[in-house]
Amino acid sequence: MTDNDFYKKIKDNWQDILLVLKDLYELPEVSYKTWLLPLRPDSFRDGTLSVVYPGDRLGLGYIERKYKYCLIKSIETVCAEKCEVTFICEGDDIPAPGKNSVSSYITVNGNRLNPVYTFDNFVVGNSNKFAQAVSLAVAESPGELYNPLYIHGGVGLGKTHLMHAIALFILQNDPTAQVLYTTCESFNNDLLDAIRNKNNYSFREKYRNADILLIDDIQFLSRGGEYIQEEIFNTFNHLYELKKQIVFASDRPPKEIDNIDDRIISRFLQGITVEILPPDYETRIAILRKKEELENYNVDAEVINYIASKVKSNIRELEGALKKVILYAKVNNREINLALAEETLKDHLSSYTEQEITSVRIREVVAEHFGLKVTDLASEKRNKDIAFPRHVAMYLCCELTNDSLKTIARVLGKKDHSTIIHGRDKIIKDMKTDDELRGKIEILKKKLSPSG
Ligand code: ADP
Numbered sequence: 001m002t003d004n005d006f007y008k009k010i011k012d013n014w015q016d017i018l019l020v021l022k023d024l025y026e027l028p029e030v031s032y033k034t035w036l037l038p039l040r041p042d043s044f045r046d047g048t049l050s051v052v053y054p055g056d057r058l059g060l061g062y063i064e065r066k067y068k069y070c071l072i073k074s075i076e077t078v079c080a081e082k083c084e085v086t087f088i089c090e091g092d093d094i095p096a097p098g099k100n101s102v103s104s105y106i107t108v109n110g111n112r113l114n115p116v117y118t119f120d121n122f123v124v125g126n127s128n129k130f131a132q133a134v135s136l137a138v139a140e141s142p143g144e145l146y147n148p149l150y151i152h153g154g155v156g157l158g159k160t161h162l163m164h165a166i167a168l169f170i171l172q173n174d175p176t177a178q179v180l181y182t183t184c185e186s187f188n189n190d191l192l193d194a195i196r197n198k199n200n201y202s203f204r205e206k207y208r209n210a211d212i213l214l215i216d217d218i219q220f221l222s223r224g225g226e227y228i229q230e231e232i233f234n235t236f237n238h239l240y241e242l243k244k245q246i247v248f249a250s251d252r253p254p255k256e257i258d259n260i261d262d263r264i265i266s267r268f269l270q271g272i273t274v275e276i277l278p279p280d281y282e283t284r285i286a287i288l289r290k291k292e293e294l295e296n297y298n299v300d301a302e303v304i305n306y307i308a309s310k311v312k313s314n315i316r317e318l319e320g321a322l323k324k325v326i327l328y329a330k331v332n333n334r335e336i337n338l339a340l341a342e343e344t345l346k347d348h349l350s351s352y353t354e355q356e357i358t359s360v361r362i363r364e365v366v367a368e369h370f371g372l373k374v375t376d377l378a379s380e381k382r383n384k385d386i387a388f389p390r391h392v393a394m395y396l397c398c399e400l401t402n403d404s405l406k407t408i409a410r411v412l413g414k415k416d417h418s419t420i421i422h423g424r425d426k427i428i429k430d431m432k433t434d435d436e437l438r439g440k441i442e443i444l445k446k447k448l449s450p451s452g
């Protein structure tokens, strides 16, 4: 079959291909509807089928890991011929991307890196300047200053961007450097493969020969089994002794990762820990401007200001909002102005704008922050690990909400509202002398209200 015939066959049989996939892999209806039905063939070149996924990059990554192989098999089953598959996001190349378009990853020495995620393209503001400075220092002198570097912060705030920036910087200075960027999940998958194939040797060779090892989303360590913890621990020790740089990123500080060994936590804490906070208004504007420059957009200040004032806590969403406005203008053949921006984002802003601070939300955020279950936080349990976060929650509820003591007591599982006053006062008293506690309270306030 020629490429053209093959592609036509794929298009003609697309629904069948998806259905066969569903049957072959016994997918639940909901997975089929969520991930597969929205897919459509986009083009075919050099034996590779491009498939469009009309969602965000996060979903795209997931589909790629989970369904790519299945799709290849199913095409083979239906069309009796094999092809490669790549996935692309809808709107990836709209509008006319600049030369730095975010759409393409590159592979450098086996690392899948986004060439746009450089230090040059990282906008520095109060919320991230320490993290950026330390990352740059690490990139300039790997293994010498801060080892390991542990970066943490909320979703979409630039952790992965900084990790890629470190990797790209090092590779640019020394293209032969053994840089290894991976996620906790693929480290785990590699390890499981090695165990399954009884090939620990090549696994170890891969990870232990690295000059710089970067592991993203390390919070998922708690989901893997004992093996992965053991292996991370040993890999870490091996590289550390050889003075090789190690970088971790996580959505939380080391002590708040559940179910992991203390000895691993103490390794994380051995070097330096830096936090990225949500960006302030000026930084959000600067980020949108940077994005505009990279993609050759041309957007009025009032539109930029409007988006920056609406989308506060997540840079990925900030960029998404700008992209959406531009796409909307293009599709409807309209000028980009404030009215259009308001129209485009009206339905979406509810998820972007900050949620109101209520006792219920405080309960969730505090539980998440301390790695507790909400039910434990609001229980009768009295051990210190729980009692202290509970006092913090009491304090924050009194401080930040208009809820009555009775409501707060109910939300925190207490019968008596004098308990709430007691907890609040304890924190107020301790804060006078305890800097660390004051810091914790600040972080929690930021989490509850990212823009301050
Ligand atoms: P995280 O890994 O913390 O969830 P990412 O690093 O994936 O977040 O960042 C999300 C998006 O926001 C990326 O497109 C990234 O380039 C962008 N971004 C984050 N921080 C900055 C920054 N300071 N300057 C420019 N872009 C940023």
Ligand code: MG
Pocket: 159, 160, 161, 216
């Ligand atoms: Mg990330």
